[in-house]
Amino acid sequence: MCVMSGEDNSAEPDISPESEGCHAEDPFGFGEDLELNQFDGLPFSSRYYKLLKERKVLSVWRVRRQFEDALVNNQLVIVSGTAKTGRSTQIPQWCAEFCLSAQYQHGMVVCTQTSRQQAVDLALRVADEMDVNIGHEVGYTIPLETCCSSDTVLRYCTDDMLLREMMSDPFLEHYGVIIIDQAHERTVSTDILLGLLKDILLQRPELRVVVLAVTPMTDKLMRHFGSAPLVNLEATSSAVVVHSNGGNKDYFYSALRLVLEIHRTKEDGDVVVFFASAEEVHCARTILQRESTRLGAELGQMVPVVLRCPGEGASLPVRTEQPGSKRPRMVFLSTQKGEDMWCPTLSVCFVIDTGVQKKMVYNPRIRASSDVLQPISQCQADLRKQLSGPAGKCFCLYPEDKELPAENCPRILESSITSTVLFLKRIEIAGLGQCDFIDRPDPEGLMQALEELDYLAALDDDGNLSEIGIIMSEIPLDPQMAKALLASCEFDCVSEMLTVAAMLSAPSCFLEPPAGMTHETERRHRKFQHHEGDHFTLINIYNAFKQSQREHTEKWCQDNSLDYSSLKTAEAIRSELTDTLNRIELPISEPSFGTKTNTHNIKRALLAGFFMQIARDVDGSGNYLILTHKHMAHVHPLSSYGAQSHKLGLPEWVVFHNYSLSEGNCMRTVSEISPQVFIQMAPLYFFYNLPPSESKDILQDMLDPDRSRKCNDKQNAGSISNDAKAGCAAVPQTYDRCVIQ
Incomplete structure (x- = not known):
């Protein structure tokens, strides 16, 4: 990009020196009359000058000098303006020039986005404007895809990817300028970054942070960070x-x-x-x-x-205009x-x-x-x-x-923050201070997150990360699935659990049936259904997909009403998870799907992570009681059991992946389990905290039949009430056993 005072202004007589930002008092100290691209040393192409002319009409160019001065003299700069002002394309380039002027001695530039497609689109556009190759001087990092090199000086990435980068680089020392774009969208990752950067700025006085947002978020940012210059480039006119x-x-x-x-x-x-x-x-x-x-x-x-x-996430379609026809x-x-x-x-x-x-x-x-x-x-x-x-x-x-x-x-404030708390516990080990949230999480949600991590054995007696918690934090999955994957290492079913984790992390592989094709689509899906449950059905689908790759995979997906892109995403996630397990030197067993032992072990691994998501059919008609909070739920109609219930009957005890109040109180991804295995896998301090219910009494009978018999004898003698009977099961919390610790 041209940042020198010797630009060829003769080709652009309508642009003033102020709007060009190419002035003798250039704060970055470049020389004059240079016609080579400072980022790759090659001459500028004609397209560069064409795009430069387009860029200079963007409203952000009116405040270029103001922004550059603020960046030189302040650690933090807040910019107020919408995407149409050009903030997301121009400001990162000016920050790259700032780092170049210091010979990158403090690091490169990273710019976060809340959308993976946005990160890719912006990187492609900015590489074009800077007249460099994508993946070299300008690159991007999104989940499951990295397009960067050792030459990259400006990188666009999703906010969650930068957050995960802090696991190995907690003070983000690889970067001289960090740009947080779309801060007003208030994603969990962006809010955590803003909270942690407040402490990082104190530790790294050479670091520059630029936050791009719109009002009223900029007002809140000013209050959060204290004194910081505000560069306002809001559009002056609207529709x-x-x-x-x-x-x-x-x-x-x-x-x-x-x-x-x-x-x-x-x-x-x-x-x-x-x-x-x-x-x-x-x-x-x-x-x-x-x-x-x-x-x-x-x-x-x-x-x-x-x-x-x-x-x-596909690109926008290209217009096809026929000569003489209306656009x-x-x-x-x-x-x-x-x-x-x-x-x-x-x-x-x-x-x-x-x-x-x-x-x-x-x-x-x-x-x-x-x-x-x-x-x-x-x-x-x-x-x-x-x-x-x-x-x-x-x-x-x-x-x-x-x-x-x-x-x-x-x-x-609207999401489960268990993964967030696990991450923050991990960051504390690296020496970062407490996250100074702009809006603190709800105390009830925070307590529930800590409770879940305690149940999963991710915390020690002092509330710090345990060894297993540190390993869980390395795995890019939610804590329950990470724990299940770790348990599979002990139960020799890692290959199968990798597939389950990948399929549940990717978008649903089941295509919605076209109009009038509902029964045909159900028939196509039925061939993959496994009698043990939906987790096993997903393994069937993935294995069949991998086998189909010897042929025409996309046609195979179409013929079976499955989403090709979702299955390719699952394949990429599985590969990433495999690399993670190899990196932290965890054993990966050979696949043995279909054997009785393997089926039993998969269920044990699932229950090691998802013991909090157990339900029992209380009347044999599909009315399931969820043990943790005693809500009633049903199996989702698209479940294997939903399709086969008229043939096989519904299982009494199930483990489920998620539960939503929005779909008729439905449980999704359901598999049958035995209560005996549940008792074996659940920590007893979790078990005894379950609210009283008939289902809990059944489990109590299995766990301690002698104690249960005594409770029944007392009740028959009329010495206690029904409520007291429920309380009889609530023994003191002196147990601390769990198979996976």
Whole structure:
């Protein structure tokens, strides 16, 4: 990138020296009249100068000098502005120039993103603008994929990947500038980074941290970090905003009707529609695809596109314009994840904002999540209004006087934080101070996280990480699955548990059946079903997928109604987990799937991690009592047992992977277990903390039949009540046994 005062200004007479940022008082101290790229030493291409001209019209260039001065003179700089201002592409380049001026003696530049696709898109664009090769001077790191080299001076990565990097480099000494982008999205990883960086800045006075956000988040950041310069580059103008006078109960179909009305006006420009959930996005695409075939040819083509929904990280489609034909109108369908989107190829003129979002909110009391439909924040609403630019229109399907929350709710207040606590315990060992959270986690959620880690034997008697907790923190899985994988090393079923962990970490491999194909899709899936349960079904599918790779794998997936990309993701996750186990020198047993011993061992390994997720069919009809909180649940219809219940009957005792209140109180990924194995694998101090129930009494009988008999004798003698009988099982917590310690 050109940072020298000797740029060829003759080709750009309309750009002032101030906007160029190429001035004699360059704070980075470069010489003049250099025409070579300072990052790779090669002459600039003609495309570089073309992109440079485009870059200089971005609003962020008006504050370049202000930003550079702030970066030189301060450890922390806060920048307020949306993605359309160019903040995510230009500021990292200027930070790379800052590090270059110091000959990288303090490290390189890293810029976090909350979306993996965003990190890739930005890295590709910035490499193009800097006139360097992707993977060399500019690179990216996202889960399961790294495109960097020893030459990389600017790296985009997801916030969770930078957090995991702190496991080996707790003070992030590899970097001279750390840029936290999209801080207003308040992901768990971003909030932890902001909390830890406050301490790291004290330990490393040469480090620079740049935080990119929008108001009101910038106000909160100023209070959190204390005195720090604020560089404001908010857009000065936004679109014409039209509000709906009615309620937004029928927002879904109102949005679709509005898309069709916009298209019938024949006004140029693409459309972005924000729905509440990914399910609504896919449903909207199906409806708009059908409606687009009914539109007259004179209106031109309308192409609905799903924009960066989970599991759909593919690039945007390329427009195909026939000579003499009308340019197709793209209708981008998104959830809240697309609000801060960056894409220079989008020509959005119309934004339709439904004003609602569906979020998964975790309840620590019952260890379950549920979908909650809630209004968006004012911060999100403002971002959406700016997407179409000053010449566009934003249609808000809610009244203008509707009160919206000022900012996004931090995800750390709505998520399970067991993994977070495990990470922070690990970081404490490295010498970092306490994480200074912007918004502290809920005490109840924090206590539940510590309790879970204690049950999993990840903590010692002093509340610090145990040896097994340190090993668990090395494995990029949630703590329960990490513990199950560690247990498989003892039970000689590592190969099978690696497959289970990978399949459960990847998106679902089951494709939704097309209209009218439900029974056919179920028939295709049924061939993989295993009578022992869903965990074993996943192993069947993965093994069949690997065998199909000798042939045409994608066609095989299509023929079996399975998602090829999900299975490839599972394959990559399994490879990463295998590398992790090899690195920490844990044994990997040979596969022996299908044998009776192997089946028994897989269940033991599962229960070593998931003993908190046990349920019993209390009446033989599929009404399951979850032992930890006594809620009733059902097996999900797509489970192996859901499909085979009429043939085999439902198992009495099951272990499940997750439980949601949003799907009819359904348990997903369910396998049969025996109560005897559960008693063997669960720590007894967990077992005796279970609330009283008939199911617990049954387990108590198996564990201590003599004691149970005495309780029954006393009850028959009329000496105790039913409540006291339940309390009879609540023996003092003097037990501390667990097979895997």
